[in-house]
Amino acid sequence: MLDPRIYRAAFLPVLFALVLVGFSLRDQPRGVTTTLAPEAFDGDAAFRQLDRLATAAPQREPGSAGDEAVARTVEQGLRTSGFDVSVRRFDAQTSVGKRTVETVIGERTGFSSQRILVVAQRDAIGTGARAQLSGTAALLELARVLGSRTLNRTLVLASVSGGPAAAKELAEHAGGEVDAVIVLGDLAGTRTVRPVVVPWADGEAVAPLELRRTVETAVAAETGAGAGRTRPFHQFTRLAFPLTLGLQGPFNGAGLPAVLLSVGGERPPAADQPVSAERLTTFGRAALRSVSALDGARELPAPEAYITIERKLLPAGPIRLLAIALLLPVLLAAVDGFARVRRRHEPVGRWLRWVGVCALPFVLAVLLVRVMKLTGLLDAAPSVGGTAFAPDAIPRDGTALAALAAVFVLLVLGWFVLRPLVARLLGAVGDPASPGAAAAVLLVLCAVAIAVWIANPYAALVLIPALHLWLLAIAPEVRLHPLAALALFALGLVPPLLVAFAYARQFGLDPLELAWMGLLLVGGGSVGLVAALGWAIVLGCAGAVLAIIVRASGGGPAAEQHVTVRGPKTYAGPGSLGGTESALRR
Incomplete structure (x- = not known):
C-alpha cells in the first residue's frame, strides 16, 4: 500500500516551505522606555500595607469574609487616591467551587479613552499567603502615586477574586478600548523564578513583543538583571497546547495584550513563601516604570502567535505552511494505499x-x-x-x-x-x-x-x-x-x-x-x-x-x-498500466 516514489516526491514542497520559514524571520521590536523616575513608589509604605492586609485577613478564600474585607480596604484606598470606584458582584467557578465574588475597579480618566489596565488578585488558598497579597499592596501604592499625575491614557486599577473566571469577566467588561494589561502577581517573594514577565494566553495568541519588552526593560532597569527568556521549544509547547496558570491568559485570549509581572514566575507562590520589603520596592517600581512608559507609547498590536529565536521573530504563517507540507507525504501515501487495497477488494x-x-x-x-x-x-x-x-x-x-x-x-x-x-x-x-x-x-x-x-x-x-x-x-x-x-x-x-x-x-x-x-x-x-x-x-x-x-x-x-515481480523493484511487470491482473496484485 506504500509507493516509495509518491512518498519521496511529496517531500519536495517541504524544501520550499523551509526556505519560506527562513525568509520569514524578522527583527524583534523594541520595548518602550520612560524618563520619569519611579522613586515615587514607596516600597516601605507598600510593605506596611501588606502587613496590615495579611494581619486583618489571614484567610482569603474566594468570596469569604477575609476576601471581602480586603476588597473594602482596596475600595477605600482607591477612593482616597482620587479614583472613581465601582464594584461588580458575580458568580464564578473558583478553586473552592462556585462562589459569589467581587471585582473592585478604580478608574482615573486621562486625555485619551484608551486604557491601561493593572490587575491584582487578592484571594488565596492557605493561611497568610503574604507573597500572593503583595500585588494588591503594590496596586494600592500605584494608586497613591498615579492618582495625582496627569495621564495621557485612562488608567484602570482592578482588584479581583476568583481566579481565571474573574479575569475573563473583567476582560469582557473592560469598559472601553484597552491598550495593555499588566497583572501584578508575587512582587515580594524571596524566591525568583524566571521569566518574571509571563506572556502566555489560554489560546494560540501571545502578548505582543512590544509589551513584553517594555516590562522586561523596566525590570532590568530596576533590578539590574534580565527578566529571563523562554527557550524556543518551550514557546512551541505553549502554542501547540495553550495552557497557563497566570491571570494574563484570559485577557490575551480575549484579544487584550497582557503580561504577568511576578518574581516567582507563572506558578502562584506557596502560602508560606517569605516576603521582602526590598523585593517589593524593586518590582513595584518596575511596575510603575512600565505603566509610565505605556502611558506615552503608541498603540500596541493585538496578541498573536509567534516564536522568538535569538533576536528574530517567526510568525505563525510559515509554520502553518510547513506543517501542511510535512503532512502531505503521509496524506498522499494514505490515499494511494487506500486505492491499492480497494483494488485488491480488501474490506x-x-x-x-x-x-x-x-x-x-x-x-x-x-x-x-x-x-x-x-x-x-x-x-x-x-x-x-x-x-x-x-x-x-x-x-x-x-x-x-x-x-x-x-x-x-x-x-x-x-x-x-x-x-x-x-x-x-x-x-x-x-x-x-x-x-x-x-x-x-x-x-x-x-x-x-x-x-x-x-x-x-x-x-x-x-x-x-x-x-x-x-x-x-x-x-x-x-x-x-x-x-x-x-x-x-x-x-x-x-x-x-x-x-x-x-x-x-x-x-x-x-x-x-x-x-x-x-x-x-x-x-x-x-x-x-x-x-x-x-x-x-x-x-x-x-x-x-x-x-x-x-x-x-x-x-x-x-x-x-x-x-511476484521479476526484475527491478520499481518494475511492476507487463500490462501494469492497463489494469491487468499483474497490476492488481501490486
Whole structure:
C-alpha cells in the first residue's frame, strides 16, 4: 500500500516551505522606555500595607469574609487616591467551587479613552499567603502615586477574586478600548523564578513583543538583571497546547495584550513563601516604570502567535505552511494505499469500524470525565480557556484519587474487555496485519491531523512525526524487524511526551499532579469536547498501530507475502498500466 516514489516526491514542497520559514524571520521590536523616575513608589509604605492586609485577613478564600474585607480596604484606598470606584458582584467557578465574588475597579480618566489596565488578585488558598497579597499592596501604592499625575491614557486599577473566571469577566467588561494589561502577581517573594514577565494566553495568541519588552526593560532597569527568556521549544509547547496558570491568559485570549509581572514566575507562590520589603520596592517600581512608559507609547498590536529565536521573530504563517507540507507525504501515501487495497477488494470499511472500536475506550474516558463535572464530582474544574488553577489550589483528596482511578479502570476494561466485544458485535474482526487495517488507520490519522492543522498548526507539528514513523512501521512493503517497528512506534510518542514533560517542569508538577490537571481541564471544558474527542481518536489509532505491529511480528498476511515481480523493484511487470491482473496484485 506504500509507493516509495509518491512518498519521496511529496517531500519536495517541504524544501520550499523551509526556505519560506527562513525568509520569514524578522527583527524583534523594541520595548518602550520612560524618563520619569519611579522613586515615587514607596516600597516601605507598600510593605506596611501588606502587613496590615495579611494581619486583618489571614484567610482569603474566594468570596469569604477575609476576601471581602480586603476588597473594602482596596475600595477605600482607591477612593482616597482620587479614583472613581465601582464594584461588580458575580458568580464564578473558583478553586473552592462556585462562589459569589467581587471585582473592585478604580478608574482615573486621562486625555485619551484608551486604557491601561493593572490587575491584582487578592484571594488565596492557605493561611497568610503574604507573597500572593503583595500585588494588591503594590496596586494600592500605584494608586497613591498615579492618582495625582496627569495621564495621557485612562488608567484602570482592578482588584479581583476568583481566579481565571474573574479575569475573563473583567476582560469582557473592560469598559472601553484597552491598550495593555499588566497583572501584578508575587512582587515580594524571596524566591525568583524566571521569566518574571509571563506572556502566555489560554489560546494560540501571545502578548505582543512590544509589551513584553517594555516590562522586561523596566525590570532590568530596576533590578539590574534580565527578566529571563523562554527557550524556543518551550514557546512551541505553549502554542501547540495553550495552557497557563497566570491571570494574563484570559485577557490575551480575549484579544487584550497582557503580561504577568511576578518574581516567582507563572506558578502562584506557596502560602508560606517569605516576603521582602526590598523585593517589593524593586518590582513595584518596575511596575510603575512600565505603566509610565505605556502611558506615552503608541498603540500596541493585538496578541498573536509567534516564536522568538535569538533576536528574530517567526510568525505563525510559515509554520502553518510547513506543517501542511510535512503532512502531505503521509496524506498522499494514505490515499494511494487506500486505492491499492480497494483494488485488491480488501474490506476497508470493516477496518474503519475496527479503528473506531479501538478509539472507543478513550472516547468513553473523555465522556466519563465530563459526566463527573456535571454531577459535581469535579466541582472545582476550571472552565476558562486554557487558564488553569495552580496544582496546590485544588488539593488531591480522596475524590481526586477516585476520579483518576475510575478513568484508569475504564481505560483498562474498555481496551481488554469492551473493545473485543463491540468489535464482534459490529463485525469489525479479522487479522490486523492485513493491508486494509493499515490503510484504515492511516486514513483516520490523516483526517484527524488535517482537522488539528486547521485549528492549530503547532499542535499538528506534534502529531506529524508519529504519522511518518507509524506509516513506515505498519506498511506491508516496509519489512522491518519487530523490534525496529516497535522502536518507530515509540519514537512517534516522543513529541507529545516531551510536551507533557515541558509543562510538568515549568509548572513544577509530578506525574500525578499532571494527570490531575489534565483531568480538570477536560472536565471543566478548558479543553473543548471536540478537541478532547479528537485526541481520544488519536490515542485509539496509536493502540491500533501497536496491535498491527504486534500481530505482524507474530506472522500474518503481511509476513507471508512473496515477491511476484521479476526484475527491478520499481518494475511492476507487463500490462501494469492497463489494469491487468499483474497490476492488481501490486
